[in-house]
Each structure stands twice: as structure tokens, then as C-alpha cells.
Amino acid sequence: MAVMNIREAINKTLMDEMERDSNIIVLGEDVVGGAGTAGGQEAIGGIWGTTPGLYAKFGADRVIDTPISESAIIGAAAGAALAGKRPVAELMFADFVGVSLDQLWNQMAKFRYMFGGKTKCPAVVRLIYGAGMNAAAQHSQSVYAMLTAMPGLKVVLPATPADAKGLLTEALRGDDPVMFFEHKALYGVKGEVPDGEYRQRFGEARMVREGGDVTIVTCGRMVGFGEKAADKLAADGIGVDLIDLRTTSPLDEEAILDSVESTGRIVVVDESPPRCSLAADISAIVASKAFTSLKAPPAMITGPHSPIPFARELERAWIPSPQKIEDAVRQLLAFR
Amino acid sequence: MQLSRDDLVGAYRRMAIIRKFEERLHDEIKTGEIAGFTHLYCGQEAAAVGVCDHLSAEDLIVSTHRGHGHCIAKGCDVKGMMKEIYGRRDGLCKGRGGSMHIADLSVGMLGANGIVGAGAPQAVGAAIAAKLDGKGNVAIAFSGDGACNQGTTFEAMNLAVVVKAPAIFVFENNHYSEHTGVDYAVGTNKDIASRAEAFGMKAWRANGCDYFDTYETMRELLEYVRAGNGPAAIELDTERFYGHFEGDPQRYRGKGELDRLWEERDCLKAFRAKVGEAKLLDLKLLDDVDAEVAQLIEEAVSEARAAPPPDPAHVAEDVYVDY
Numbered sequence: 001m002a003v004m005n006i007r008e009a010i011n012k013t014l015m016d017e018m019e020r021d022s023n024i025i026v027l028g029e030d031v032v033g034g035a036g037t038a039g040g041q042e043a044i045g046g047i048w049g050t051t052p053g054l055y056a057k058f059g060a061d062r063v064i065d066t067p068i069s070e071s072a073i074i075g076a077a078a079g080a081a082l083a084g085k086r087p088v089a090e091l092m093f094a095d096f097v098g099v100s101l102d103q104l105w106n107q108m109a110k111f112r113y114m115f116g117g118k119t120k121c122p123a124v125v126r127l128i129y130g131a132g133m134n135a136a137a138q139h140s141q142s143v144y145a146m147l148t149a150m151p152g153l154k155v156v157l158p159a160t161p162a163d164a165k166g167l168l169t170e171a172l173r174g175d176d177p178v179m180f181f182e183h184k185a186l187y188g189v190k191g192e193v194p195d196g197e198y199r200q201r202f203g204e205a206r207m208v209r210e211g212g213d214v215t216i217v218t219c220g221r222m223v224g225f226g227e228k229a230a231d232k233l234a235a236d237g238i239g240v241d242l243i244d245l246r247t248t249s250p251l252d253e254e255a256i257l258d259s260v261e262s263t264g265r266i267v268v269v270d271e272s273p274p275r276c277s278l279a280a281d282i283s284a285i286v287a288s289k290a291f292t293s294l295k296a297p298p299a300m301i302t303g304p305h306s307p308i309p310f311a312r313e314l315e316r317a318w319i320p321s322p323q324k325i326e327d328a329v330r331q332l333l334a335f336r
Numbered sequence: 337m338q339l340s341r342d343d344l345v346g347a348y349r350r351m352a353i354i355r356k357f358e359e360r361l362h363d364e365i366k367t368g369e370i371a372g373f374t375h376l377y378c379g380q381e382a383a384a385v386g387v388c389d390h391l392s393a394e395d396l397i398v399s400t401h402r403g404h405g406h407c408i409a410k411g412c413d414v415k416g417m418m419k420e421i422y423g424r425r426d427g428l429c430k431g432r433g434g435s436m437h438i439a440d441l442s443v444g445m446l447g448a449n450g451i452v453g454a455g456a457p458q459a460v461g462a463a464i465a466a467k468l469d470g471k472g473n474v475a476i477a478f479s480g481d482g483a484c485n486q487g488t489t490f491e492a493m494n495l496a497v498v499v500k501a502p503a504i505f506v507f508e509n510n511h512y513s514e515h516t517g518v519d520y521a522v523g524t525n526k527d528i529a530s531r532a533e534a535f536g537m538k539a540w541r542a543n544g545c546d547y548f549d550t551y552e553t554m555r556e557l558l559e560y561v562r563a564g565n566g567p568a569a570i571e572l573d574t575e576r577f578y579g580h581f582e583g584d585p586q587r588y589r590g591k592g593e594l595d596r597l598w599e600e601r602d603c604l605k606a607f608r609a610k611v612g613e614a615k616l617l618d619l620k621l622l623d624d625v626d627a628e629v630a631q632l633i634e635e636a637v638s639e640a641r642a643a644p645p646p647d648p649a650h651v652a653e654d655v656y657v658d659y
Contacts, residue, residue: 025468061468067498072491075457076464079475082446083396083465102488106451107458114437115447116429117654151655175657203659250659 001194007187009161010050010126013168014088018058021086024172026054027064028073028090028126035065047092048128048187070100074125078108078177081123086172093139094129094181097147108177109152120175124168130221130271131319132185137307140315142220142271145278147179148248154202155249157181159223161191163246166200173199183221203250207259211239214329215259217282218269219245226269228322233329240329248278256282257290264295265332269320274302296335299328339551344617347389347547349625351381351604353414354405356633358578361404361421364637365582371423374435377405379545379577382603383508384409386542386550386572387476390558393444396462396475398455401436402576403448406478411443418636424643431646432654452513453479453486456505460496463503463567472562474502482513484528485521493535496567504561505532505569508544510576515588532569544572545603548610575601 004012018024032055033044041060045052055063066073070091077089091097097104104125111121131140148155154176158164164182171178208223209230216226223244230240241259245252260266266286270279283298301320308318339347358378364370377384380402388397388409399406407417412428420427421435428438439447446462449455459477466473483489484507496503507528511518522528529539538560542553550572561568575597579586586594611617 025464027464064464064499067491067494069491069495071488072457072460072495075454075488075492076461076495079398079446079458079461079463080465081461082441082458083462083475085461085465085468087461102451102454103457107449107454111439111447112657113655114429114433115439115441116427116432118429119439119441119447120657151652154656154659176659 001192003190004161004193005188005190006158006161006164006182007049009164009193010168010182011052013165014051014054015057017169017172018054018062021172023084024086024088025062025064025080026051026088026090027066027076029066029068029092031090032063032065048182048184050182051090070096071103074100074103075107077123077125078103078111078121081121081177082111082119086122086124088124088126088172090126092128094127094143095138095141097127097143104147104153105150109150113152121177122175124171124178124180126180126182128184129181130183130185131308131315132221134310134312134315136310140308144179144181144248145272145276145281148278152177153249154178154247155181156202156247157183157220158246159186159220159244161189161193162198163200163206165193166198167202167246169197170199170202181220186221189224200246202247203252204246205252205255206244206246207255208242208244210241212241213239213263214265214267214332215241215243215256215263216267216269216325216329217243217245217256219248219278220271222269222271222320225320225322226325229325229329232322232326238329238333253285253289256286260286260290261293264293267299267301267325267328267332269301269325271320272302273305274300275305277302296332299332301325301328341617344611345621345625347385347551348604348607348622349629350385350409351547351607352625352629353632354378354381354384354408355604356629357404357408357414357418357636360633360637362578362582369641370421372434374421374582375402375580376578376582377402379575379597379601380405380508380510382547382550382607383506383544383572383574384478386547387506387554389551390554391444391476392473393442394471394473396444396446396459396466396473397478398446398459398462398476399448399478400455400480400483401448401450401452402480403436403438407438407440407445407448410445412438412440412445414632415636415639418640419643422640422643423645424640425646426643430654453483453488455479456483456489456492457495460492460501460503463496463501464499466502474504474558474561476504476506478506478508480513481507481509481511481518481522481528484531485513490535493532493537493567493569497536500566502561502564503567504557505567507569507571508574509571510574512576512580512588514580515584517588527571529569529571537567537569538565539569539571541571541573544574545601545606547603547607
């Protein structure tokens with residue numbers, strides 16, 4: 001197994017899959033970069049470093065720099081997918097769903113159903129999300145909850161390089177629209193990545209560690225925060241079941257309920273505001289389906305009901321922290 | 337004029353099917369048997385047929401909320417469409433879409449669309465796909481004078497020019513975006529085609545109530561696009577004979593306006609007059625077509641009425657290919 005970071009895993013997967021399937025095309029703002037400049041193309045290579053080398057290998061017909069027109073990017077991906085291609089559209093910041101939502105929400109998500117199951121729309125939308133880089137209110141959000149709520153879309157959030165490869169490969173082999181969330185603060189995370197073809201099925205959560213006292217359910221960057229909290233708790237003899245959801249649609253309810261049935265306590269950690277969030281959703285599922293197993297009310301660790309702030313101190317206060325997770329676990333154990 | 341007698345009869349048949357389909361819906365909707373919102377294409381038949389008569393099943397179109405005409409012109413099954421509009425199990429989309437969401441990819445019809453302006457970027461994506469395939473196919477976005485004001489349409493036109501995609505923007509200007517006049521809502525002192533020109537593409541203009549003008553102008557436009565020159569646009573000056581939706585009291589119409597439109601701007605009447613004067617066809621042939629079409633629509637309605645409704649047990653199927 002090769003060791004690489006998430007950025008490299010995504011780039012390599014795109015490279016390998018485009019090599020394998022000539023129907024895959026990549027489009028987005030500055031995915032190549034430099035078009036129409038003195039510096040020339042590939043002068044940038046994608047601002048997140050996930051798409052360099054694609055243009056040189058596959059050319060301008062398959063690696064398309066677009067104007068800053070998010071509705072057109074997502075709409076073109078939707079149309080190309082209906083027409084038989086496998087577009088990978090990049091939203092440089094997930095926050096830009098705000099300017100392209102109709103094409104995700106009313107179009108891509110609904111084609112198959114509205115058209116009586118006779119069409120498919122195998123588009124992958126890569127959304128770069130998350131707080132932690134002082135990018136403030138319009139460039140830091142985790143909008144996965146709203147897309148998870150939309151039937152017709154699949155929502156994927158890799159937390160490791162191996163999952164980045166496995167889940168992106170799965171997205172590119174499947175026939176449904178996939179919202180592929182990449183946390184901007186996780187790109188540098190390194191790990192082992194299986195060689196050769198590697199697919200990770202959607203709807204199969206990853207049990208990061210098993211401890212038996214409290215269940216922590218989360219995804220994306222918060223998985224690492226959960227591990228930090230779990231390490232501290234382990235030092236005091238408290239064992240945590242840490243579940244990385246990998247995908248929020250489909251959702252591995254079984255993994256959550258199985259764990260809660262044995263621990264009786266759950267903390268859901270969600271990098272988003274609390275209302276109508278993933279935390280609220282999972283808490284509701286647990287409350288309605290595992291009520292008799294619960295020894296304490298479900299705990300939700302989220303940001304506050306506010307936009308994400310800029311200043312370091314404020315942003316740090318907004319983002320769920322390992323300390324808050326640890327405190328929540330201790331409170332659950334003390335609950336009578 | 338390169339149209340054969342068969343071409344002419346075929347063109348008339350397709351326009352007549354659209355006309356009868358829509359007129360019949362206009363009557364049937366009043367009975368309360370058809371649910372939901374229906375937007376009739378009646379009056380614009382020459383536009384859809386004049387454009388689609390040039391296309392093969394590999395050329396793709398995206399349509400609008402006023403999409404029945406585009407569907408029929410592109411070859412969707414008329415009886416399947418009627419069943420869909422009646423919300424039947426065996427409708428073209430299993431009763432899940434209804435009037436505003438009819439699609440049939442097997443004939444290159446990528447979907448009517450309930451969101452004004454949503455189709456244009458999708459046509460650009462389909463055109464990008466066509467360009468990659470390299471077979472000279474095109475993708476067409478039908479839009480109205482309403483959709484020409486949507487940002488999606490602007491973005492789509494620019495993107496098409498930037499990537500030189502074989503996308504065609506057909507603007508059917510029927511002079512009303514819902515209940516608002518084009519002179520008010522399209523804030524330019526020029527026409528809609530000039531907007532497309534401003535985005536850097538070549539644009540044509542034609543009389544959308546004249547099959548021959550639309551058809552011949554589209555021939556020139558398609559030669560240009562299929563030759564790899566990038567996108568193009570056409571503005572078709574046309575008319576909407578009914579309201580925005582069925583039930584619209586049309587209080588925005590001028591006195592005698594509708595009577596004048598039916599008298600002066602009826603594309604079927606104009607077609608008959610032209611082929612009659614030029615002695616291109618024996619008009620008796622067109623009378624036969626009218627009878628045949630009346631029969632087809634009668635059957636479509638009676639079959640749709642008798643068709644079984646969808647099974648509520650299937651309400652959540654076909655959301656995903658695999659979940």
C-alpha cells in the first residue's frame with residue numbers, strides 16, 4: 001500500500017479513472033487554470049491541488065476550465081450526464097451551492113424520478129467544504145445536511161486517503177448523482193491507500209474504534225477530533241465506539257443503532273449549525289428507533305446557530321472541538 | 337425549396353398533432369379530470385416542428401414548462417404523453433412527471449422543465465458531450481422570452497461560446513413571460529437575438545409562425561453549427577394562443593388581440609395557404625391528415641382515461657439507480 005495524502009489520493013483516482021473510462025470529463029473554475037493568460041494553462045492546476053496533470057494527459061475536451069458560472073457548471077454536468085457522459089464538476093467552495101442550487105436540487109436530483117426511472121444522471125460534484133482556515137462565513141460552511149435532505153442525491157464525505165480513493169472510485173462507477181465533499185483542512189492528511197482497483201461501498205460506516213461505553217457518530221474532519229477526544233477518555237478508562245459515517249446518504253443506520261444498543265449513549269458531532277442538522281437527524285433516528293436502549297439523552301455537538309466567523313478566536317469557538325466532545329461524553333456518563 | 341411531398345405532409349401532420357393535442361387538453365382540463373398545471377403550446381407549432389424536423393434522435397433537446405410541442409416534434413409517443421398528463425401508470429414517465437416533466441431519451445428529448453431557464457446550461461452540457469463524441473450532433477435549448485432574462489441562460493450562452501460547444505439557443509418569443517409583456521420584461525431596446533450576439537455567437541431571426549421560414553433559417557444555422565463553428569442562437573417570433581396556464585383569464589390581452597392572432601398568425605393556416613398557392617400539395621391530403629390526427633387524439637384521450645392509475649405502493653421507487 002502506498003502512503004499518500006487525501007489531495008494526492010483524489011488526484012490519482014481522477015487520473016486512473018479518466019484513463020479507464022473516456023466518458024469521464026472534469027469541469028470547474030480553474031481546474032486547469034491559466035487559460036487566456038500569459039502564463040498559459042496549468043499555470044495554477046486547480047487551487048486545491050487536486051487536478052494538476054489531468055489537462056496535460058487528457059486535453060481540453062475532457063478537462064474544461066469554466067468561467068465563474070456555478071449554475072452553468074452544475075447544469076452542464078447535469079446535461080452531459082443525461083447525454084451519457086460522466087462529468088466531475090468542481091465547486092471550488094461548497095458554499096457556492098447557493099448560486100447553483102437549482103441545478104442540484106430541482107434538476108440533477110429529480111431527473112430519474114420525474115422521468116419515470118428511464119434516465120440516469122451519473123454526475124459527481126466535488127464540493128470543497130469546511131471551516132478551520134479563517135475563510136469566514138461564505139467560504140467555510142458544511143452544507144452536507146441540506147443536500148442529504150434531498151432525495152435523489154448521494155452524499156459522501158471521506159475522512160481518510162483510503163476512503164477518498166474508494167469512495168471517489170465508487171462515485172465514478174455508479175449511476176446516480178453524487179455530492180463528494182472534500183474538507184479543505186483534511187487535504188494534507190496522510191495514510192495508506194490500497195493499490196489497484198479499490199471501491200468503498202456507500203452506506204457502510206467505518207468503525208474507527210470500539211470501546212463500548214459511549215457511541216460517537218460523526219464524519220469528515222470531526223472524525224479526527226473524535227479520535228483525539230477518545231484518546232483522552234481512554235486514559236481514564238472510558239471506551240468509545242467511534243463511527244465515521246463515510247456517507248450521509250445513504251446512511252448506515254444499522255451501524256449507529258447496533259452501537260447505541262450496546263452503549264446506550266450517543267454523541268453526534270456535526271460541523272454545522274444545530275437546526276435541521278445531521279446531528280438533529282441522527283439524534284431523532286436514535287430516539288425513535290433505539291429509545292429503550294438509551295441511558296441518557298442523545299448529545300449534539302455542533303456549531304452555534306450563527307454564521308461562521310473570521311477571527312481565529314471566534315472561528316475556534318464556533319467549530320466543535322475535541323474538548324467539547326470529551327466533555328459531552330463525560331456528561332453522558334454522569335447522567336442519572 | 338428542398339422539401340419533398342412527404343416532408344411537407346409530415347411537417348403538417350406534426351404541427352396538426354400538436355394543435356389538436358393542445359386544443360383537446362384545453363377542453364378536457366375544464367372537466368376537472370386532469371390534475372395540476374398545464375401550459376399549452378398552441379400557436380407555436382411551426383417553431384418546434386421547424387426546428388426539430390432537422391434533427392435525428394442523436395441530436396438532443398431540452399424543453400420548457402410549455403413543452404408538449406417540443407416533445408411531439410421530437411418524436412415522443414403521443415399516447416404515452418397523454419397518459420402522462422392524465423397521471424397514469426403507463427404514462428411516458430409513469431405518472432411521476434406530468435405535463436411539465438415529460439422526457440424520452442430514446443428520441444433525444446432530455447426533458448421538459450418546470451424551472452424557467454434551467455434547461456439552457458443542460459443543453460450546453462449535452463453539447464459538450466456531443467462535441468466529445470465527434471459525430472456532428474447538436475444540443476438545443478428551447479427557451480422563451482421569459483427564460484432569456486434568467487441568469488442561467490446568460491451563463492449558459494457564455495459557457496457555450498467559451499468551450500465552443502455545438503449548442504443552439506432557440507428563443508421562442510411569444511411576447512409574454514407568464515402575464516407580463518416582452519416590451520416591459522426584456523430590458524433592451526434591441527431584440528433577444530442581439531443578446532446572444534452580445535455573448536459572441538452568431539444569431540438568426542425568423543418568423544416562428546411560418547414553418548418554411550423557421551425551417552429554412554434553421555437549415556442555415558445547423559450547417560453552421562454542425563461545421564464546428566461553436567454555438568448559435570435563433571429568435572423565433574411566435575404567438576401563444578392560450579393563457580400562461582390553463583385557467584388563466586388572460587386579462588392582459590388587448591381588445592380583439594386573440595381574434596387577430598388566430599386570424600393572422602395561425603401557422604397551420606399559413607402552411608395550408610402557402611402549399612395551396614404554390615401548388616406544392618393537393619390540400620385534400622392535408623384534410624386527410626386532419627382526420628387522421630383527430631382520430632389519433634381521440635384514441636389518446638379515451639385510452640388515457642381508461643388507463644390504470646399508478647400504484648401508491650411505488651411512490652418512492654426510481655429515486656436512485658441503486659441505493
